[in-house]
Amino acid sequence: xxxxxxxxxxxxxxxxxxxxxxxxxxxxxxxxxxxxxxxxxxxxxxxxxxxxxxxxxxxxxxxxxxxxxxxxxxxxxxxxxxxxxxxxxxxxxxxxxxxxxxx
Amino acid sequence: xxxxxxxxxxxxxxxxxxxxxxxxxxxxxxxxxxxxxxxxxxxxxxxxxxxxxxxxxxxxxxxxxxxxxxxxxxxxxxxxxxxxxxxxxxxxxxxxxxxxxxxxxxxxxxxxxxxxxxxxxxxxxxxxxxxxxxxxxxxxxxxxxxxxxxxxxxxxxxxxxxxxxxxxxxxxxxxxxxxxxxxxxxxxxxxxxxxxxxxxxxxxxxxxxxxxxxxxxxxxxxxxxxxxxxxxxxxxxxxxxxxxxxxxxxxxxxxxxxxxxxxxxxxxxxxxxxxxxxxxxxxxxxxxxxxxxxxxxxxxxxxxxxxxxxxxxxxxxxxxxxxxxxxxxxxxxxxxxxxxxxxxxxxxxxxxxxxxxxxxxxxxxxxxxxxxxxxxxxxxxxxxxxxxxxxxxxxxxxxxxxxxxxxxxxxxxxxxxxxxxxxxxxxxxxxxxxxxxxxxxxxxxxxxxxxxxxxxxxxxxxxxxxxxxxxxxxxxxxxxxxxxxxx
Numbered sequence: 001x002x003x004x005x006x007x008x009x010x011x012x013x014x015x016x017x018x019x020x021x022x023x024x025x026x027x028x029x030x031x032x033x034x035x036x037x038x039x040x041x042x043x044x045x046x047x048x049x050x051x052x053x054x055x056x057x058x059x060x061x062x063x064x065x066x067x068x069x070x071x072x073x074x075x076x077x078x079x080x081x082x083x084x085x086x087x088x089x090x091x092x093x094x095x096x097x098x099x100x101x102x103x
Numbered sequence: 104x105x106x107x108x109x110x111x112x113x114x115x116x117x118x119x120x121x122x123x124x125x126x127x128x129x130x131x132x133x134x135x136x137x138x139x140x141x142x143x144x145x146x147x148x149x150x151x152x153x154x155x156x157x158x159x160x161x162x163x164x165x166x167x168x169x170x171x172x173x174x175x176x177x178x179x180x181x182x183x184x185x186x187x188x189x190x191x192x193x194x195x196x197x198x199x200x201x202x203x204x205x206x207x208x209x210x211x212x213x214x215x216x217x218x219x220x221x222x223x224x225x226x227x228x229x230x231x232x233x234x235x236x237x238x239x240x241x242x243x244x245x246x247x248x249x250x251x252x253x254x255x256x257x258x259x260x261x262x263x264x265x266x267x268x269x270x271x272x273x274x275x276x277x278x279x280x281x282x283x284x285x286x287x288x289x290x291x292x293x294x295x296x297x298x299x300x301x302x303x304x305x306x307x308x309x310x311x312x313x314x315x316x317x318x319x320x321x322x323x324x325x326x327x328x329x330x331x332x333x334x335x336x337x338x339x340x341x342x343x344x345x346x347x348x349x350x351x352x353x354x355x356x357x358x359x360x361x362x363x364x365x366x367x368x369x370x371x372x373x374x375x376x377x378x379x380x381x382x383x384x385x386x387x388x389x390x391x392x393x394x395x396x397x398x399x400x401x402x403x404x405x406x407x408x409x410x411x412x413x414x415x416x417x418x419x420x421x422x423x424x425x426x427x428x429x430x431x432x433x434x435x436x437x438x439x440x441x442x443x444x445x446x447x448x449x450x451x452x453x454x455x456x457x458x459x460x461x462x463x464x465x466x467x468x469x470x471x472x473x474x475x476x477x478x479x480x481x482x483x484x485x486x487x488x489x490x491x492x493x494x495x496x497x498x499x500x501x502x503x504x505x506x507x508x509x510x511x512x513x514x515x516x517x518x519x520x521x522x523x524x525x526x527x528x529x530x531x532x533x534x535x536x537x538x539x540x541x542x543x544x545x546x547x548x549x550x551x552x553x554x555x556x557x558x559x560x561x562x563x564x565x566x567x568x569x570x571x572x573x574x575x576x577x578x579x580x581x582x583x584x585x586x587x588x589x590x
Contacts, residue, residue, distance in 0.1 A: 015465075022423055022468040023430075024461055025449030034465060037523065041466050044524055045412045049478060051486050058484030059491055061313050061343060062540025063300045063564060068342040082206040088437035097432055098444040 010035045010042075109137045109269030110587050113178060113326035116272055120167055120177045127160035127167065127177030130272075131221050134179045138223070138270050141590045146237075146245040147264035147271075149184045150192050151224040159221040166219055175333050176219030181271040183262050184225040185232055186317070187306035188212050191222070195308050196240040197230045199429050199436045199455035209306025210341065211275055211317055211334045218333045223271055227261030230457045231426065232282055232310045234258050235529035238520045239459045246516070247290060248588035249554055253513040256286030256529070262320045263290040268590060273330050274320045279311050280414050281508075281533025283318050284545040288508035288557025291547045291586065293574070294320045295327045298564050299540035300345040302331075303338030311421035312343075314414075314537040323584055324546060324575040328352035331567065345565075355568055356575040361395035363573060364501040366402035371506035371532050373408075379551035384507045387548035387558045387577065391505070394576055399501055406490045410535035413490065415527060416470050416483035417538070422460075423467030429455060462523065487538050494539045498563040503573055506532050508545040508557035532559060542567050546574045547583040555583075 015034045019026045026034060080093055089096040108130065111119075119125045135153050142148060156179060163177035182188060185195045187205040189212075194200045208216070216222075229239035237245040237260025245260040247253040248268040255264045259276030263286035266274050276283040278296035287294025295318045302317040309315060319330035335349040367388055372381050392398045431437030431451035438450035456464070470479035497504060510531055519525040536543040541564055545557035558577070562570045578584055 018465050018469050018472065021472060022427070022464050023445070023448050023452055024456070024464060025446075025453040034462075037462055038466060038469065040524065041415065041462070042469070044527070045415045045470075045479065045483075047409060047412045048416065048482050048486050051409060051482075051489065053482065053485035053489070056485040056488050058481055059487040060484065061299070062487075062491055062538065063298070063343070063345065065300070065343050068339075070339065078206060083433075085206060086203055086434035088431060088434070089439070095433060098442075098447055100444055 009039045107269070108133045110322070112323045113272050113321060113329055114323065116178060117174050117329070121172065123167065127163040127221060128157060130177060131156045131160040131179050131223070134223055134270060141268055141270065144246060144251055144590070145248060145264050145268055145270070146227055146243045147261045147268065148181070148224045149194060149196060149227050149242055149261065152191055152222055155191065156221050156223050163219045163221060173218050174329050175215065177221060178272050179221045179223045180215065181223050181226045181262055181265045181274040182212065183228055183259050183274065183276045185228065185277055185308040186212060186275060187308065188222065188225070191225065193225065193308070195231045196228045196242055197456065197460070198241045201436060203434055207306065210303035210338045212306060214334050215275070220333070226259065226265060226274055226276070229258035229260070230460050231308070231422070232258040232277055232279055233422070233459050233463055235281070235285060235526050236514070236519065237261065238516065239457055241457050244516060247513045248590055249291065250513065253515055253554070254289070256289035256509070256513065258282040259286050259320065263287050263292060263294070266290070266320050266322060267292050268588060273326055275317060275330070275334065276320050277307055277315055277317050278537065279314045279418060280537050281530045283320060284533050284543055284557070284559060285509050285529060287320050288545045289513040289555065291555030291583070292320055292322050293324055293327050293544065293546050293584070294318070295331065295544045296536065296542060297331065297335065297567060298345070298542045300343050301335050301349065301565070301567070303341040303344050305338055305340040309425040311418040312425060313421060314418060316537070324571055324578045325353065325356060327544070328356060328571050350568060352567060352571055356572055358572050359395060360391055360573050360576045363396045363503065363569070364399065365391055365396045365573070366399045366497060366501035366504045368407065368504050368506050369401055369403050370405065370407035375528060375531055376507055376510045377512065377551070380507050380509070380511060380556050383549035383551060383556045384558055388505050390580060391573070391577055394580060396573070402497060402501065402504065404493050404497060406486070406493045407535055409486060410490055410538055411527060411531055413483045413486050413538055414530070414534040416479050417487065419463040419467030420470045420480050421467070423464045423471060426460070426464055431455070459523070490535060491539045494541060495563070502562065502569060504561040506559045506561070508532055508559040512551050512554035512556060536561055540564065542570055544570050544574050546578055548581070549583060
C-alpha cells in the first residue's frame with residue numbers, strides 16, 4: 001500500500017455538477033464549504049487506489065445470493081387510502097405535483 | 104440489594120412473567136415510569152407509544168394466563184426509528200421523514216409482535232443511521248447514561264441508552280459499519296451484528312443495502328440469543344435473506360470455550376486505540392485463555408487498515424442511490440414554497456436532509472459518477488474481495504477473532520461533530536466486519552475512568568452459535584453486566 005498525495009481542492013464547478021446529479025440544492029457558501037469537505041473525504045478514501053487489485057473480482061454482496069423469483073400469483077396490495085396516506089399534497093385519489101412539462 | 108425490575112435480564116423477566124410473578128402490564132408501566140424519570144436527561148426515545156404498549160401488554164397477559172406465550176411474550180422493548188412500524192411514526196431521525204407513518208410492518212416488527220413483545224417506542228439515532236454519536240439526529244441528542252456530558256455512540260444510540268438505563272429490556276438496532284456494536288460498547292451492554300442476510304431487512308429503511316443488518320442490543324449475552332431466535336430466519340420478502348432455517352441460539356450457550364481457537368488481531372491494537380482500552384481488552388482475552396480457549400496472541404490482518412477507506416466509498420455510494428427516493432412527492436418532507444419541479448426537488452432535499460447525510464450523498468454521487476466509478480467504487484469493491492478473503496484465511500486457523508469494539512471510550516458531546524474524519528475513526532474496529540458480512544458481538548469487558556469498554560468477538564459467516572457461546576462463557580465469568588449507571 002502506498003500513500004497517496006492529497007488531491008487538489010475540488011473545483012466549484014465540479015461540486016455544482018455533483019450536486020446537480022443528486023438534486024441537492026447548494027448555496028454559493030455551501031458549495032465553497034463542500035469543496036473543502038469533499039476534498040478532505042476524498043483524501044481519506046483515495047488510499048484504496050494504492051492497493052494492487054490486478055485480477056481481483058469485485059464483491060457486491062459479502063454473502064452469495066442468487067436472484068430470487070416468486071410465482072406470478074395475484075395477491076392483495078395496499079389500498080389507495082394506504083398509498084395516499086403519507087402524500088404531501090393530495091387531490092382526490094391523486095397526488096398533486098408541480099407541472100412536469102413546461103409550456 | 105435485589106435488582107430493580109428495570110435492570111433484570113430478559114431471561115429473568117421472561118421466567119417471572121411465565122410464573123405469573125409479575126404481569127406484562129406491571130412491567131410496561133414500570134418502564135414507562137422509569138422513562139418519565141430518566142428520559143429528560145437521556146433522549147433515548149423519539150416516540151413513546153404508551154397506550155399501544157399497555158394494550159399489547161394486556162394481550163400478552165391474556166396469552167400468559169392461557170400458557171400460550173413464548174419467551175418474549177409480555178417483554179417491553181424499543182425499536183430503532185429506522186424500523187417500519189404500522190401506524191407508528193418512523194422518522195429515521197430525519198426532517199425528511201418527520202411525520203411519516205408506515206402502512207406496513209418490517210419483518211422484524213411483525214415477528215416480535217407475533218412473539219408477544221411489547222413496543223415502548225422508537226429509538227433515537229443518527230439521521231438515516233449515518234454517524235457514530237447520535238448527534239446527527241435531526242430532533243435531539245442522546246446522552247450516555249454513564250456520563251451525560253458524553254455521547255452514547257451511534258448510530259443506534261437510542262437503543263443502547265434505553266437498554267443501558269433500564270428504559271427497555273431489549274432493543275433492536277441496525278448496524279452498517281458498527282452502529283449496534285459501538286454504542287453497545289460505549290454504554291456497557293451487549294450488541295450483536297448477525298451475519299449479513301440472517302435477519303430480514305424488509306421494512307428496515309435502507310442506508311447501504313449490501314452492509315445493513317439488524318440485530319439485538321441487550322444487557323446479557325443470553326438475552327441477545329433469545330432475541331435473535333425471534334427475529335432470525337429466512338424471509339421471502341428480502342431477496343438477500345439466507346435461505347436456511349436458523350437454529351436455537353440459546354441451546355449450546357453453556358458449552359464453554361475449552362479448545363476454541365481465538366486470534367488476537369494485531370492491527371486492531373494500533374496507535375488509534377486508547378491505551379486504557381487496549382489494557383482492558385487484553386485482560387479480557389487473558390480471561391478467555393483462563394477459561395480454556397487457545398489464544399493465538401499475534402494474528403495479522405493487514406487489510407484492516409484500508410477497510411475504513413473502502414467503507415467510506417461503498418456506504419456513501421449505496422446511500423446516494425438509496426436516498427434518491429426522497430423527492431417530496433409520495434411521502435416525506437416536501438418543499439411547497441419553491442416554483443418549478445426541479446427547483447422544488449432541490450429545495451426539498453436541501454432542507455430535508457441534515458449536513459452529514461448531504462455530505463455522504465454528494466460523496467457517493469461523486470464516487471459513482473462518470474470518470475470516477477472505476478477509481479473509487481469498482482476499486483473499493485475489489486478491495487472488499489481482498490478483505491473478505493483475508494478474514495476467510497484467518498478463520499481457517501482460528502475459530503474466532505477478538506478486538507476492541509471501539510478505539511476509545513465514550514467521547515464528549517460536541518467533541519467530534521464538526522470533524523467528519525475524527526468521527527469516522529470511531530468505526531475503525533467495526534467496519535471491516537460489515538464489509539466481509541461476518542457476524543460480530545460486543546460484550547462489556549470493564550471500565551476505563553468509569554466509562555464502559557467492549558470486547559468484540561468475530562466469527563465466520565453463520566458462526567453465531569460459537570460467537571454467542573464464547574461471549575456467554577466470558578460474561579458468566581465476570582460481573583461487568585451487573586454494573587449499572589447511577590441516574
